[in-house]
Amino acid sequence: MPYFDVASAAPLHPVARQALLASLDEGWADPTRLHREGRRARLLLDAAREAAAEAVGCRPDELVFTPSGTRALHDGIAGALAGRRRTGRHLVVSAVEHSAVLQSAASLEAAGGTVTRVAVDRTGRVAPGAYAAALRPDTALAALQSANHEVGTVQPVAEVAEECRAAGVPLLVDAAQSLGWGPVEGGWSLLTASAHKWGGPAGVGLLAVRKGVRFAPQGPADERESGRAPGFPDLPGIVAAAASLRAVRAEAAAEAARLRELVERVRTRVPELVPDVEVVGDPVRRLPHLVTFSCLYVDGETLLHALDRAGFSVSSGSSCTSSTLEPSHVLRAMGVLSEGNVRVSLPAGTREEDVEAFLDVLPGAVASVRERLGVPRETSAPAAPATAQGRGEAELVVDALGKRCPIPVIELAKVIGDVPVGGLVTVLSDDEAARLDVPAWCGMRGQEYVGERPVEGGVAYTVRRRG
């Protein structure tokens, strides 16, 4: 059963499993104790730290293990901000960072600090130079992911690090999605990662803080991990994390080339096989194993379930798959379609035939969801010339209040042919996804997005028919 959601969590690498089992017997004691069990644990911890530091490209005493990538980000950002409190309380992040970064930014704002969110282009990439423009005399910290977790776009970290260095601002790099593929290039100051993304166990993150970077751990003091990660360490997990990082790195170059080709196949074939699809993310500067696309007139959750029933595990940034019923902040920042969103992230070792099987199944799955939603066949094609005059109405209003994504866009598509070219369709919707998907639909279908205005109970989105 092909599992294509490695960007959420990877199955345990065989080397991780082996290391974990071995250290269950050797590494359960407290490494700060003086007895033999403690000393043995200490040796394991030191060796794991050295191996991880070598893979990260830092000194062992610059690296601590945390209970997760999220905690590494929370604690790393808080510590770096506090360490430069005298400089100021301004933080620069990209708009497409992991939620752990954006929530840290929100915490800073709640505490009276300020945040600049650097915009991305339609591929999800920040412009080199954008961080330079965002840095201020009171900037305490900048944060940028090495690569995006939802669309795979690789960020210009080395250039941004150079800009930050020139301004004397430390740069924190969230390397969660890329560390298994290779070290982060460039002059970063802090780096975080998460072991279960590279096939290590859950419960292990890491935080590297370069010597000379001001850092003041927040929260109650604790002696463990240089005072930067409180609590008894999960030593078997740490040992397994370090061992598997080394193992995946040994396979990384060959596996990256192989998966890059499989992903390229998905990027090319999906738009050929499925009508009205937008493949998102940078087509070249991207992670080797990850591709994301969105399908017009499709409910992401239903599509996920259809694929799941067919044996394929993927994830989605569509609003209907989120507990908050909001579309992914990444897709929103990119300004791309969020409905029917599918993220495919291939684990190491994915076979060509599994990807082919997915490409066989996908068109039928999408079609069945569209059929169930009552999408008329013709809405999948450009509005027919025969209806170019419409029924004479210069403006139609579609009330989709109370209806969830993708219904508002489907309703819009159904009636656009009913107004004359130059006529207007206004969709009333209280679904947050419509804000993103109505303009995205216009872009995909060559219609003109006029704008939005608040109305009672929701928002009115207006579209002018162009073709």
Added chain:
Amino acid sequence: MPYFDVASAAPLHPVARQALLASLDEGWADPTRLHREGRRARLLLDAAREAAAEAVGCRPDELVFTPSGTRALHDGIAGALAGRRRTGRHLVVSAVEHSAVLQSAASLEAAGGTVTRVAVDRTGRVAPGAYAAALRPDTALAALQSANHEVGTVQPVAEVAEECRAAGVPLLVDAAQSLGWGPVEGGWSLLTASAHKWGGPAGVGLLAVRKGVRFAPQGPADERESGRAPGFPDLPGIVAAAASLRAVRAEAAAEAARLRELVERVRTRVPELVPDVEVVGDPVRRLPHLVTFSCLYVDGETLLHALDRAGFSVSSGSSCTSSTLEPSHVLRAMGVLSEGNVRVSLPAGTREEDVEAFLDVLPGAVASVRERLGVPRETSAPAAPATAQGRGEAELVVDALGKRCPIPVIELAKVIGDVPVGGLVTVLSDDEAARLDVPAWCGMRGQEYVGERPVEGGVAYTVRRRG
């Protein structure tokens, strides 16, 4: 090789190992995802939560898993304080709580709050009524351990919970040392624990917050674990933790009775076998498996190493075994001797012959340390009547500045016979342990502790010879 430091960390219980192995395959995926791997992980997480909640005695939706007992305490205290911020910023703790509680208290003070540290008696127990006296109209939270981690004394949690309930103040119970033995009785409001203390894996703590208790999680928001424990959960660890908690509980009553008898044997025999020993902690209201004693004129670190060479792993609260070179805050709060401190905590399954072997080895180990430190044989006995007149000096000053525990006390013991009864010996010391150990020595040897005063480079401790 007997390992007698289960209060630091227990070796993995066979049931924990089995559950861990099983869930490595089934529980690595993200439990919030919709695909089959995610749903399977979710089922495991839900089942583990139910099992843990049953063992704790709370509802599953009141319990979250944290990355450690320390994080459960840090986050639990911070959340409870914030939840009652409008009531006030006063926290009540006992003086013998785990450092994670005391450091949380220090954080509160640094942020402008106030803390009352409730004193304990010489057994390490808080008086019922002491919490009631400490509660104020602005008290946001009280915290009390179920049993002490260094001396095993069981606290009157149910009585204190009743006092807190009457005052409308939530009580947080740190159950780290006792949860494997049974649920915490009484009307607590919050409870924390740590799996590696009961034979579960490291990396798993738990935090229970009763419905109706005001709780406002601090730090950046995160959807996981009801918003109370950020980061991807270590699901195999959690499953193993819950399974082993259930397993140790099934064995708890029988094992407690057996270990209680073995500990009783240590409590009785050690003072018979080793001169000048103080067994500390409550002799009756105590954990079944833990006993602590201190040996006069002994360097704790050297004694630990001697026992380690003989094959016994124990721990110590002596200053020389701590990275801060300060004696354990628990021993300090109890006002008992800290030098030559040994904590013996027996794992489940400890054999009678291992304890007997320890009792065989201990006297020689202590004697060899004393010999190496140049402790005169006669200092181990009360000052001899023959020297009752001393050498005529009414006051002697011993300069032990720059010398570490137990040297200042040894120097004191060497000269006490040199002053007449009623005469004074003043010890100059810059070792923090002397503050505790000079008075404790006086208590053990029937001498009178007069007091201390600051002098250049340290403190002068004055003793009046009584016998």
